[in-house]
Amino acid sequence: MSITYGFIGSGNMAKAMIGGIVTSGLAKPDCVVASNPSAQKLDLLKEEFGIETILKDNKTAAKLSDVVILSVKPYLYERVIAEIKDMVRPDAIVVMIAAGQTIAANEARFGRPVKLVRVMPNTPALVGEAMSAVCFNTNITADDKKIVMDMLNSFGRAEEVPETLMDAVTGVSGSSPAYVYLFIEAMADAAVLHGMPRAQAYTFAAQSVLGAAKMVLETGMHPGALKDNVCSPGGTTIEAVAALESNGLRAAVIDAVDTCVRKSKEMSK
Template sequence: MSTNYAFIGAGNMAKAMIGGILSSGLAAPDCVTASNPSAPKLDALKEEFGIRTIQQGNAKAAAQADVLVLSVKPYLYETVIAEIRDVVKPETIVVMIAAGQTLSANETRFGKPVKLVRVMPNTPALVGEAMSAVCFNANITPEDRTIVMAMLNSFGKAEEVPEKLMDAVTGVSGSSPAYVYMFIEAMADAAVLHGMPRKQAYTFAAQSVLGSAKMVLETGMHPGELKDNVCSPGGTTIEAVASLEASGLRSAVIDAIDTCVKKSQEMSK
């Protein structure tokens, strides 16, 4: 039997997830439904993917879902759950993708036994390269886990973590694309300073970051070892590395992620 997926909210993350589900063959377009107040957003999803759409139809979408993704802003969770809790089936898997939304808080909002999954994806989902962390409540079965992990891996990579690490995940992957974009921009600025055209500089910088990340993931080597392999004695790279160390690159990154994690912890209270 086909799995029916429903999305409440039709923003960029919902679009990325829908694209992954369809391109991986997990579901056909007629098994995916999106509900949203905005008709233009729904029309765009319908035109691109051929899915079913419902304007202002959260309860209807929730009632027919086997997997229900709450793709709305954190402050809307209380309102949306109040709207759908009476129609969500006991066997429906409810996936939450908003920062700061804990399993226990939303179990209380449903006011009945519910299968809840908390996910922290990131924006590279839009190009099929998300890094998603996931944790499950006690009602999730092994079969449910398989369904959820297949969905998450359809638009990137996913790993299960204990819920207590979700704030750390926010710092190291949820928010980190912004740090990486700043690094790419800075590298490109330096290349422009030395005469390279801006567009070409972004290509060189971005592709170098992409390739370096693949080296870490695919070789399994420690990043420090990979760095050492590029640093020839007395060469150009070790001069640059020494300059970065003198400027406090490592401590700046650690401080930034620490600040991000602490903000996430405040939001989760």
């Protein structure tokens, strides 16, 4: 049975998700619906992914869809749900991808039983490497979960978490690409200091981060053990690690994630 995925809003995250769904073969372009007040954004989706059903009408998009993805800013949720709630079919799955939007608050906005999913993806979805956290309300069945997980895995990795951990997810994956970009930029600056051309420095730094992350994911080894494997006695790497530790790298990262989590909790109130 084919599934129709409907996107209410078509910004960067929606574009990334649509790209994953279509290019992975999870669904054909004619099984994707998108709505947006901007005709220009809709035309770009049609041009890039071959989507034919592009609409300015959120109600029609919701009515046509088996999976309704609310890809709008958090402050628009109340207005958009009020607009589409009577159009969402009883068996449709509604996926929320906005920070701070809880399951309970949006169940209340629908005012009736609805299959509701809360997702926290991150911007590497744009290159098919998202890390998404997902939690489900009690109306979601095992089959519904598979549909959602297949969708999320089409543009990266996804894991189910309890909703109480969504703020922690914001700190460790939702916002963390920015921390990594800072780290890559700093490493490249150091290489430039020692004579490497900047573009080449970014390539060396970024590929090293990518490779190191892949080692953690694919070997299953503890990051500390992988670090130890690179640190030869009296060598260059242990000297560098010592410098990072003396300058408080570990404490700074923990403080950054903690600050992000606390801010996320404030936004969820």
